Amino acid sequence: MDDFLADPQALADAACRARFEPCAGFDEKRGYPGLRAPVPPAYSECLTALLDPLIRINFGVPDALALKKTPCAFSLTTVAPGDLGPLQRVPHFDASTPHYMAALLYLCDEQQGGTAFYRHRATGLQQITADGRERYGDAVYAELDRQPAPARYFADSDARFELLGVMRARFNRLVVYRGSLLHSAIVNPRRLSADPRAGRLTVNSFYDF
Numbered sequence: 001m002d003d004f005l006a007d008p009q010a011l012a013d014a015a016c017r018a019r020f021e022p023c024a025g026f027d028e029k030r031g032y033p034g035l036r037a038p039v040p041p042a043y044s045e046c047l048t049a050l051l052d053p054l055i056r057i058n059f060g061v062p063d064a065l066a067l068k069k070t071p072c073a074f075s076l077t078t079v080a081p082g083d084l085g086p087l088q089r090v091p092h093f094d095a096s097t098p099h100y101m102a103a104l105l106y107l108c109d110e111q112q113g114g115t116a117f118y119r120h121r122a123t124g125l126q127q128i129t130a131d132g133r134e135r136y137g138d139a140v141y142a143e144l145d146r147q148p149a150p151a152r153y154f155a156d157s158d159a160r161f162e163l164l165g166v167m168r169a170r171f172n173r174l175v176v177y178r179g180s181l182l183h184s185a186i187v188n189p190r191r192l193s194a195d196p197r198a199g200r201l202t203v204n205s206f207y208d209f
Contacts, residue, residue, distance in 0.1 A: 029085025
Protein backbone atom coordinates (compact mmCIF):
# COMPACT_ATOMS: atom_id res chain seq x y z
CA MET A 1 0.00 0.00 0.00
CA ASP A 2 1.69 3.18 -1.16
CA ASP A 3 1.13 6.61 0.41
CA PHE A 4 -0.10 4.76 3.48
CA LEU A 5 -0.02 7.51 6.11
CA ALA A 6 -1.51 10.96 5.64
CA ASP A 7 1.47 12.46 7.50
CA PRO A 8 4.38 10.00 7.38
CA GLN A 9 6.90 12.70 8.28
CA ALA A 10 5.33 13.02 11.72
CA LEU A 11 6.16 9.36 12.39
CA ALA A 12 9.66 9.80 10.98
CA ASP A 13 10.14 12.79 13.30
CA ALA A 14 9.01 10.63 16.23
CA ALA A 15 11.75 8.15 15.31
CA CYS A 16 14.31 10.95 15.55
CA ARG A 17 13.20 11.58 19.13
CA ALA A 18 13.07 7.89 20.08
CA ARG A 19 15.71 6.03 22.06
CA PHE A 20 17.10 3.21 19.95
CA GLU A 21 18.73 0.16 21.52
CA PRO A 22 20.30 -3.01 20.09
CA CYS A 23 17.80 -5.68 19.14
CA ALA A 24 17.58 -8.89 21.17
CA GLY A 25 20.38 -11.21 20.09
CA PHE A 26 22.54 -8.33 18.85
CA ASP A 27 25.65 -9.39 20.76
CA GLU A 28 25.20 -13.02 19.66
CA LYS A 29 24.93 -11.93 16.01
CA ARG A 30 21.46 -13.35 15.51
CA GLY A 31 18.03 -11.89 14.87
CA TYR A 32 17.52 -8.40 13.47
CA PRO A 33 20.91 -6.82 12.64
CA GLY A 34 20.38 -3.39 14.09
CA LEU A 35 18.59 -1.10 16.52
CA ARG A 36 14.97 -0.79 17.60
CA ALA A 37 12.82 1.72 19.49
CA PRO A 38 9.16 1.84 20.59
CA VAL A 39 6.61 3.42 18.24
CA PRO A 40 3.95 5.86 19.53
CA PRO A 41 0.96 3.79 20.74
CA ALA A 42 -1.49 5.69 18.53
CA TYR A 43 0.18 4.30 15.40
CA SER A 44 -0.04 0.74 16.68
CA GLU A 45 -3.70 1.12 17.62
CA CYS A 46 -4.72 2.66 14.30
CA LEU A 47 -2.68 0.17 12.27
CA THR A 48 -4.24 -2.79 14.06
CA ALA A 49 -7.78 -1.48 13.63
CA LEU A 50 -7.17 -1.11 9.90
CA LEU A 51 -5.24 -4.31 9.22
CA ASP A 52 -7.26 -6.77 11.30
CA PRO A 53 -10.16 -7.01 8.81
CA LEU A 54 -7.92 -6.55 5.76
CA ILE A 55 -5.63 -9.42 6.74
CA ARG A 56 -8.58 -11.69 7.45
CA ILE A 57 -10.13 -11.00 4.04
CA ASN A 58 -6.98 -11.07 1.91
CA PHE A 59 -5.15 -13.94 3.64
CA GLY A 60 -8.09 -16.15 4.50
CA VAL A 61 -7.86 -15.90 8.28
CA PRO A 62 -10.99 -17.33 9.98
CA ASP A 63 -13.07 -14.78 11.87
CA ALA A 64 -13.16 -17.05 14.92
CA LEU A 65 -9.42 -16.69 15.51
CA ALA A 66 -8.40 -13.96 17.95
CA LEU A 67 -5.70 -11.47 16.95
CA LYS A 68 -2.44 -11.38 18.86
CA LYS A 69 0.24 -8.79 18.15
CA THR A 70 3.68 -7.76 19.25
CA PRO A 71 4.54 -4.10 19.96
CA CYS A 72 5.32 -2.02 16.88
CA ALA A 73 8.95 -0.96 16.69
CA PHE A 74 11.09 1.49 14.74
CA SER A 75 13.96 -0.46 13.18
CA LEU A 76 17.33 0.70 11.84
CA THR A 77 19.66 -1.73 10.08
CA THR A 78 23.16 -0.86 11.31
CA VAL A 79 25.40 -3.96 11.33
CA ALA A 80 28.23 -3.94 8.79
CA PRO A 81 28.25 -6.95 6.40
CA GLY A 82 31.49 -8.25 7.87
CA ASP A 83 29.95 -8.39 11.35
CA LEU A 84 26.88 -10.45 10.43
CA GLY A 85 26.37 -13.84 12.06
CA PRO A 86 25.91 -17.00 9.94
CA LEU A 87 22.10 -16.96 9.97
CA GLN A 88 21.97 -13.20 9.30
CA ARG A 89 23.63 -13.84 5.92
CA VAL A 90 20.85 -16.01 4.48
CA PRO A 91 17.07 -15.64 4.05
CA HIS A 92 14.94 -16.37 7.09
CA PHE A 93 11.32 -16.80 8.18
CA ASP A 94 9.61 -15.20 11.17
CA ALA A 95 7.35 -18.07 12.26
CA SER A 96 5.97 -21.34 10.89
CA THR A 97 2.42 -20.86 12.19
CA PRO A 98 -0.19 -20.53 9.40
CA HIS A 99 -1.50 -17.02 10.12
CA TYR A 100 1.56 -15.16 11.40
CA MET A 101 1.79 -11.87 9.46
CA ALA A 102 4.42 -9.17 9.14
CA ALA A 103 3.52 -5.54 8.41
CA LEU A 104 6.48 -3.40 7.34
CA LEU A 105 6.25 0.36 6.82
CA TYR A 106 9.16 1.97 4.99
CA LEU A 107 10.19 5.38 6.28
CA CYS A 108 13.20 5.47 3.95
CA ASP A 109 13.66 5.88 0.20
CA GLU A 110 14.33 3.59 -2.76
CA GLN A 111 18.08 3.63 -2.16
CA GLN A 112 17.51 1.48 0.95
CA GLY A 113 16.71 -1.64 -1.07
CA GLY A 114 13.54 -3.44 -0.04
CA THR A 115 12.40 -6.91 0.99
CA ALA A 116 13.02 -9.99 -1.16
CA PHE A 117 11.42 -13.45 -1.15
CA TYR A 118 13.11 -16.76 -1.95
CA ARG A 119 12.83 -20.50 -2.56
CA HIS A 120 15.31 -22.87 -0.94
CA ARG A 121 16.66 -24.96 -3.79
CA ALA A 122 17.53 -28.17 -1.94
CA THR A 123 14.12 -28.57 -0.30
CA GLY A 124 12.00 -26.65 -2.82
CA LEU A 125 10.43 -24.69 0.05
CA GLN A 126 9.52 -21.03 -0.11
CA GLN A 127 7.12 -21.12 2.84
CA ILE A 128 8.20 -22.81 6.07
CA THR A 129 5.22 -24.46 7.75
CA ALA A 130 5.23 -26.61 10.88
CA ASP A 131 5.50 -29.85 8.93
CA GLY A 132 8.50 -28.65 6.90
CA ARG A 133 10.36 -26.65 9.53
CA GLU A 134 12.60 -29.45 10.77
CA ARG A 135 13.46 -30.63 7.26
CA TYR A 136 14.32 -27.10 6.19
CA GLY A 137 16.39 -26.39 9.31
CA ASP A 138 18.40 -29.57 8.95
CA ALA A 139 19.14 -28.79 5.30
CA VAL A 140 20.20 -25.18 5.90
CA TYR A 141 22.42 -25.98 8.88
CA ALA A 142 24.09 -28.76 6.90
CA GLU A 143 24.75 -26.35 4.04
CA LEU A 144 26.25 -23.74 6.35
CA ASP A 145 28.41 -26.37 8.04
CA ARG A 146 29.79 -27.45 4.68
CA GLN A 147 30.38 -23.91 3.47
CA PRO A 148 29.59 -20.76 5.51
CA ALA A 149 27.72 -18.01 3.67
CA PRO A 150 29.80 -15.00 2.58
CA ALA A 151 29.85 -12.01 4.94
CA ARG A 152 27.22 -9.93 3.16
CA TYR A 153 23.54 -9.09 3.22
CA PHE A 154 21.69 -11.56 1.03
CA ALA A 155 20.19 -10.20 -2.18
CA ASP A 156 20.32 -12.13 -5.48
CA SER A 157 19.95 -15.84 -6.17
CA ASP A 158 22.82 -18.16 -5.34
CA ALA A 159 23.43 -21.92 -5.31
CA ARG A 160 21.20 -22.35 -2.23
CA PHE A 161 18.35 -19.85 -2.65
CA GLU A 162 16.39 -18.69 -5.69
CA LEU A 163 15.16 -15.09 -5.73
CA LEU A 164 11.42 -15.02 -6.46
CA GLY A 165 10.65 -11.32 -6.21
CA VAL A 166 11.32 -8.02 -4.44
CA MET A 167 9.12 -5.44 -2.76
CA ARG A 168 11.14 -2.26 -3.24
CA ALA A 169 11.56 0.27 -0.48
CA ARG A 170 9.62 3.50 -0.91
CA PHE A 171 8.91 6.18 1.64
CA ASN A 172 5.45 5.63 3.18
CA ARG A 173 4.95 2.20 1.58
CA LEU A 174 3.36 -0.54 3.74
CA VAL A 175 4.01 -4.18 2.87
CA VAL A 176 2.11 -7.06 4.51
CA TYR A 177 3.22 -10.67 4.03
CA ARG A 178 3.13 -14.06 5.68
CA GLY A 179 5.93 -14.47 8.21
CA SER A 180 6.39 -18.09 7.09
CA LEU A 181 7.74 -16.98 3.69
CA LEU A 182 11.50 -17.10 3.24
CA HIS A 183 12.63 -13.51 2.95
CA SER A 184 15.50 -11.12 3.51
CA ALA A 185 15.98 -7.39 3.77
CA ILE A 186 17.75 -5.99 0.72
CA VAL A 187 20.31 -3.71 2.33
CA ASN A 188 22.53 -1.08 0.74
CA PRO A 189 25.72 -1.34 2.85
CA ARG A 190 26.77 2.18 1.81
CA ARG A 191 23.65 3.59 3.47
CA LEU A 192 23.96 1.92 6.87
CA SER A 193 23.41 4.50 9.60
CA ALA A 194 22.11 4.79 13.17
CA ASP A 195 20.60 8.17 12.24
CA PRO A 196 16.85 7.78 11.49
CA ARG A 197 17.13 10.64 8.98
CA ALA A 198 19.72 8.80 6.90
CA GLY A 199 19.44 5.08 7.65
CA ARG A 200 17.15 2.22 6.64
CA LEU A 201 14.26 3.26 8.89
CA THR A 202 11.22 0.99 8.99
CA VAL A 203 8.35 0.27 11.36
CA ASN A 204 7.93 -3.43 12.04
CA SER A 205 4.67 -4.98 13.31
CA PHE A 206 3.75 -8.64 13.69
CA TYR A 207 0.34 -10.25 14.02
CA ASP A 208 -0.72 -13.80 14.75
CA PHE A 209 -4.17 -15.37 14.74
